[in-house]
Amino acid sequence: MxxxxxxxxxxxxxxxxxxxxxxxxxxxxxxxxxxxxxxxxxxxxxxxxxxxxxxxxxxxxxxxxxxxxxxxxxxxxxxxxxPNVWTLFMFIYSFAGFGVLFGLLIGSSQYNLGKNPWGFWMALGAFIVAIILFGIAQFGKSIxxxxxxxxxxxxxxxxxxxxxxxxxxxxx
CATH class of the missing domain: 3.30.310.80 (Kinase associated domain 1, KA1)
Incomplete structure (x- = not known):
C-alpha cells in the first residue's frame, strides 16, 4: 500500500x-x-x-x-x-483549498492594484495547514x-x- x-x-x-x-x-x-x-x-x-x-x-x-x-x-x-474521520479531514482539506484559492485571488488583485498583497500570506498559511493535515493523516495511517x-x-x-x-x- x-x-x-x-x-x-x-x-x-x-x-x-x-x-x-x-x-x-x-x-x-x-x-x-x-x-x-x-x-x-x-x-x-x-x-x-x-x-x-x-x-x-x-x-x-x-x-x-x-x-x-x-x-x-x-x-x-x-x-x-x-466515515466521521474521513468527513472531518475532507472538510478541513476543502477549507484549506478554498483558503489557498481565495488568498491567491485577493493577493493577485492587491498586487495588480499596487497595494500590499497580504492575500498571498493567507494562501501560504492555508497551504501550510493542508501540508500539516496531510502529515497528520499519514501519521494516523501508519498507526x-x-x-x-x-x-x-x-x-x-x-x-x-x-x-x-x-x-x-x-x-x-
Missing amino acids: SDLKFRPRFKIETELTTDKAQEKIKTLFKTPHEFETAYVKGHFIVKMPEQVRHYWSPQMDVSVYYDDYTETTQVRCLLAPA SKEEMRSMKKFIYQAEWKTQKEMNVQAKL
Missing part, C-alpha cells in the same frame, strides 16, 4: 458468480474472527471491535459486482478511516497499518477460486 494513497484499495477477481462470492463473504463473516462485520444490500463492512477501536482505526468496505469486460466477478475492497493488513488478510481467507480453477492448478 502506497503511503501517498488516502484510502488504499485492492480487488479480487474470481470466476465465481456474484451470488456465490457474496455467500463466501457471508460464510466468512459467520466464522469466529476478531472483527465486527455488517452486511447491507450487497455491501459488506469490516470494522475493528469496539474494545480495541481507536480514532485512527480503519474500516474496510467490500463491494461485489460482475465486470462485463473481464467476465469475472470483482470483489472490491476499500480501506479507509471511519493503523497493522489493522489494515489484518483486514486484508481476513478477506483473503475466503476461498475465491472455483472448484474448476483449483483442479486446473492441481494438474499443473
Whole structure:
C-alpha cells in the first residue's frame, strides 16, 4: 500500500458468480474472527471491535459486482478511516483549498492594484495547514497499518477460486 494513497484499495477477481462470492463473504463473516462485520444490500463492512477501536482505526468496505469486460466477478475492497474521520479531514482539506484559492485571488488583485498583497500570506498559511493535515493523516495511517493488513488478510481467507480453477492448478 502506497503511503501517498488516502484510502488504499485492492480487488479480487474470481470466476465465481456474484451470488456465490457474496455467500463466501457471508460464510466468512459467520466464522469466529476478531472483527465486527455488517452486511447491507450487497455491501459488506469490516470494522475493528469496539474494545480495541481507536480514532485512527480503519474500516474496510467490500463491494461485489460482475465486470462485463473481464467476465469475472470483482470483489472490491476499500480501506479507509471511519466515515466521521474521513468527513472531518475532507472538510478541513476543502477549507484549506478554498483558503489557498481565495488568498491567491485577493493577493493577485492587491498586487495588480499596487497595494500590499497580504492575500498571498493567507494562501501560504492555508497551504501550510493542508501540508500539516496531510502529515497528520499519514501519521494516523501508519498507526493503523497493522489493522489494515489484518483486514486484508481476513478477506483473503475466503476461498475465491472455483472448484474448476483449483483442479486446473492441481494438474499443473
